[in-house]
Amino acid sequence: AQKITQTQPGMFVQEKEAVTLDCTYDTSDPSYGLFWYKQPSSGEMIFLIYQGSYDQQNATEGRYSLNFQKARKSANLVISASQLGDSAMYFCAMRVVGGATNKLIFGTGTLLAVQP
């Protein structure tokens, strides 16, 4: 069965420091995609970054990077130079490529609080 696990319910980080949010996944399919979404207190889901299972390089998008370790089945999100506006809930999600649906399977999320 496909599953996403986020073991950190909440984290604190000082402003301007880097922080790593953990995500491990489980799938037997060889082709899949991994996503990170941010959900601020206002509720909307904001796409941050994507990593495909066959991508050779770790994905980066501005201050966000994804530390993809395929053998360990982990896809940790690294936020560099944290800002107060980064305080939010962060969700890791997986999509299995192929088959009839592109549904996303989400983890339980990590609540990040950035302190001044």
Next chain:
Amino acid sequence: DSGVTQTPKHLITATGQRVTLRCSPRSGDLSVYWYQQSLDQGLQFLIQYYNGEERAKGNILERFSAQQFPDLHSELNLSSLELGDSALYFCASSDAGGSYNEQFFGPGTRLTVL
């Protein structure tokens, strides 16, 4: 702004009632997904439509139903509402031909059942 619109933004109703949530996908997106976010269940996939046809079902209750219309907007119907149906309901859309089928989420409809 993701380009996905959802109405209404908030909905307060009573147990036993029926409500309809509406979603308009991004221009050109053929797939619409519905997700429910609740405190006890987290974020879970309910149902997907592709170009008017049901594509996949997740943990959707029999009291819930959905459809996608010829103009590609979608509606999620929730009936015989219970307190436990209180949740944030998201609609997302994707372009089937996209490079990685990123799903763009709407702002959500927050349903409160009293």
